Amino acid sequence: MTEVSxxxxxxxxxxxxxxxQMRDRL
Structure with missing residues (x-):
């Protein structure tokens, strides 16, 4: 597994x- 911050x-x-959320508002 690669280390990601x-x-x-x-x-x-x-x-x-x-x-x-933006998609739901449309």
């Missing part, structure tokens, strides 16, 4: 979550 993972998760 926690900030990187949480950042990508927040990005995907915000995209889903």
């Amino acid at each position: 926690f900030e990187e993972v949480s950042g990508s998760l927040q990005c995907s979550l915000s995209r889903l």
Whole structure:
């Protein structure tokens, strides 16, 4: 398993979550 910084993972998760929320609003 490759080592990934926690900030990187949480950042990508927040990005995907915000995209889903924006899609729901449309």
